[in-house]
Amino acid sequence: MLLAGVDVGGTNIGVGLVGDDHQVHHRAKEDTPTSVDALVAQVSRMVRSLDGTPEAVGIGIPGIIHDDRVVQAPNLEGWTAETDVAAQLSADLGVPVSLVNDAQCGLVGEWVAGAGQGSDFLFGVWLGTGVGAGMVLDGKGYDGANGGSGEFGHLVVRPGGARCGCGRRGCIEAYAGRRMMTESARALAAAGRKTSLFEHQEERGKAKATSGVWAAALAEGDRVVTEILDEAVAALGIGVANVCNLLDVDRVVVGGGMAGKLGQPFADRIAAAARPHAVRKMADSMVVVAGLGDDSGVVGAAEIARGRLG
Amino acid sequence: MLLAGVDVGGTNIGVGLVGDDHQVHHRAKEDTPTSVDALVAQVSRMVRSLDGTPEAVGIGIPGIIHDDRVVQAPNLEGWTAETDVAAQLSADLGVPVSLVNDAQCGLVGEWVAGAGQGSDFLFGVWLGTGVGAGMVLDGKGYDGANGGSGEFGHLVVRPGGARCGCGRRGCIEAYAGRRMMTESARALAAAGRKTSLFEHQEERGKAKATSGVWAAALAEGDRVVTEILDEAVAALGIGVANVCNLLDVDRVVVGGGMAGKLGQPFADRIAAAARPHAVRKMADSMVVVAGLGDDSGVVGAAEIARGRLG
Known part of the structure; x- marks a missing residue:
């Protein structure tokens, strides 16, 4: 078929x-x-x-x-x-x-043919302009009472923290959504910190700082983007741990542009950031990068x- | 049958x-x-x-x-x-x-015969010595890949915050579990703050500060227990909002000893504390106190x- x-x-x-x-x-x-x-x-x-x-x-x-x-x-x-x-x-x-x-x-897609195969309790974090999520619970796609589940990007992990695009404070997306991360870099650059992010953007002729632009600035060890990514990983770690604590999933797939560019080492960093906040032991291979790009x-x-x- | x-x-x-x-x-x-x-x-x-x-x-x-x-x-x-x-x-x-x-x-129990009747996307927070939770998702009881779901009490809502009984920091239970709340009251009393909590406990001849003891101290406006309950409500609010953001449930039942003693006004306070952190509008009657005691x-x-x- x-x-x-x-x-x-x-x-x-x-x-x-x-x-x-x-x-x-x-x-x-x-x-x-x-x-x-x-x-x-x-x-x-x-x-x-x-x-x-x-x-x-x-x-x-x-x-x-x-x-x-x-x-x-x-x-x-x-x-x-x-x-x-x-x-x-x-x-x-x-x-x-x-x-x-x-x-x-x-x-x-990852469940059927990618990194989520074989799991029936699966959480997916999608990192792009914003932060989205999908769920397979008890072997079935889950989307909530009114299709609104999976607002992982708007889990509040730092009450009173950074302002999010949604207007609230301390959401995961305020730290780990590419649009907000780029805004943070712009604010730090305006405050006098040196960053190559926007040079990479210009070089590649992009209208915005894409995941590829971010990956390039990270690869050369740019301090500002490194710090912002550290904050993103910390926020994602708290979020992933909370999802594991609440839902007892057995695998977390990390996908989207940023995950595609940074690969499994990025998923490993998120797992390491999650572990201290997880009430149960998280298996070594619990957080995996998406396989289908x-x-x-x-x-x-x-x-x-x-x-x-x- | x-x-x-x-x-x-x-x-x-x-x-x-x-x-x-x-x-x-x-x-x-x-x-x-x-x-x-x-x-x-x-x-x-x-x-x-x-x-x-x-x-x-x-x-x-x-x-x-x-x-x-x-x-x-x-x-x-x-x-x-x-x-x-x-x-x-x-x-x-x-x-x-x-x-x-x-x-x-x-x-x-609440789903079949109490305050959860009619909902197929239901979250239950049980407030007692600790903080437990149950879930009915898509019309079916949910308990995760290994029976470990519902660790709502160990959602981290204040990273680096109060020490929890589980050894980690910032868990909801560190603020809203009765055992931890009582420890906070004891610590404040030891630091010289005045509270009637332990007098109420003694008066009732209880081995620990039960929900009834707490309710009695709260009813007379004891400052220490009032402050501790305010913190509990704030932590529960962040947690309930995060559950709604993640799972799009359509009702939250609050049960257990503390909810039984404090009733629907307590559930209303949790809802009010949740609203600022919820990405979708929460219906007025979304958080309800358990009906079956x-x-x-x-x-x-x-x-x-x-x-x-x-």
């Missing part, structure tokens, strides 16, 4: 054809358009362009989704609860279309669509 | 006969013996003394349980993974016996035993 997975990000849309082997056989990637109508047309065209006809389509987007409808998608312009993208695309393509949170898609979201979206076919 | 529920605490054992109406029809209460063998004999006798023959028995104990075996029960002497109480009792009584964490029993554990244990009969 062939399924299509669609990974909608703020910058790009990735589409892939996924087979019974849970691998991506054919793929397409394009810029994300600004209007929702344009996006529906574009995703429809991209899916049709694939080398095979899928029996169902799954779409992952950065936002809160409930029953295939958007509850909140602050990073996608024009997406509201009234925008029924799944129904529009389903009418267009003639197959069932599922709409799901992108971090949940990423984790399901950019494909996890596409594979997961396709697999969720497959699961819904019954 | 009749079931028996057994609630084993550090001080008392409560046993009840529960019918299809989820109510306790007949009950017995005795002191908890010190040895495990004596406990098995005593529970067996207490169950036989009930006014009816149960088709299954559920036992809740304060500890980590996995597959009906004790993983850890620091508050019960002599209970280890080798102590197969469920099998011993089952052989003795001739019916299936389930062993479950007591906070999980309490929450299931001392019966929740017995009813929940019986209902878990019923569920296992298939």
Whole structure:
């Protein structure tokens, strides 16, 4: 059976054809358009362009989704609860279309074909512009009473601490979301600290400090970015320990751009930061970096669509 | 159908006969013996003394349980993974016996017949000597990969903060567990602050400052206990908000001795403390005090035993 997975990000849309082997056989990637109508047309065209006809389509987007409808998608312009993208695309393509949170898609992809294989109590932390999370609990994808679970980025780990993009203080994302980390670097640079982060950004011709830009500045030992990453690791450690304490998961997958660039040593640092706060012993291999790279979201979206076919 | 529920605490054992109406029809209460063998004999006798023959028995104990075996029960002497109480009792009584964490029993009781009715995404905080928790996620009791979920008392909400009984710092239990709260009061008294807590304890002839003792000192506006309770409420608020952010539950039940004595106004205070840290709006009636009082554990244990009969 062939399924299509669609990974909608703020910058790009990735589409892939996924087979019974849970691998991506054919793929397409394009810029994300600004209007929702344009996006529906574009995703429809991209899916049709694939080398095979899928029996169902799954779409992952950065936002809160409930029953295939958007509850909140602050990073996608024009997406509201009234925008029924799944129904529009389903009418267009003639197959069932599922709409799901992108971090949940990423984790399901890793569960089925990546670093989460074999675990039925799995937590996934997705580190990108913000900090998202997905969960597989008792062998089943979990998304809460109203699709709003997995707000790991907004767990408060330092009450009264750094201001987060959400307006509150001390959230994990205030320390470990790339957008907030870049703001911290900018503030420190403005205060006279020397950092090469923005030179790397300029050199690479990027509109923002991407994970690659961060990795480059870290690799040369830049003090400011090193300190900011230390704070991020500390915050992620408290968060991961709290998730283990609360949910007794047996594996934590760390994915997203930052994890992709920094790899398993970064996951190991998060585990080391978590251990002192964990009430139970954490196994050595408990925190692992995602194995499918950019494909996890596409594979997961396709697999969720497959699961819904019954 | 009749079931028996057994609630084993550090001080008392409560046993009840529960019918299809989820109510306790007949009950017995005795002191908890010190040895495990004596406990098995005593529970067996207490169950036989009930006014009816149960088709299954559920036992809740304060500890980590996995597959009906004790993983850890620091508050019960002599209970280890080798102590197969469920099998011993089952052989003795001739019916299936389930062993479950007591906070999980309490929450299931509230879910079936108390303040949690109608919710399928339910979190229960049990405030007693320590701080325990139970979960019903997606309509099913949840206990994690190895029975260790629900360590809400050991969520770290103030990194580097107060020392907890578990040896770590900043756990919720360090602020909101009655044993730690009493230690704080003792330390403040030793440092010269005036408190009536220990006078109330003596007056009532209690070996420790029970929830009733605390409630009495709070009722007369004792400054020391009021300050300690304020800290407890603040810590519980951060924890409850984090649970809502992570799990998107739609109701939180607060039970246990302290909640029983302080009632819904206490639950309202926890909700008010949680709101500033919650990423989604929390409904007015989201945090509710347990409705079954001392019966929740017995009813929940019986209902878990019923569920296992298939």
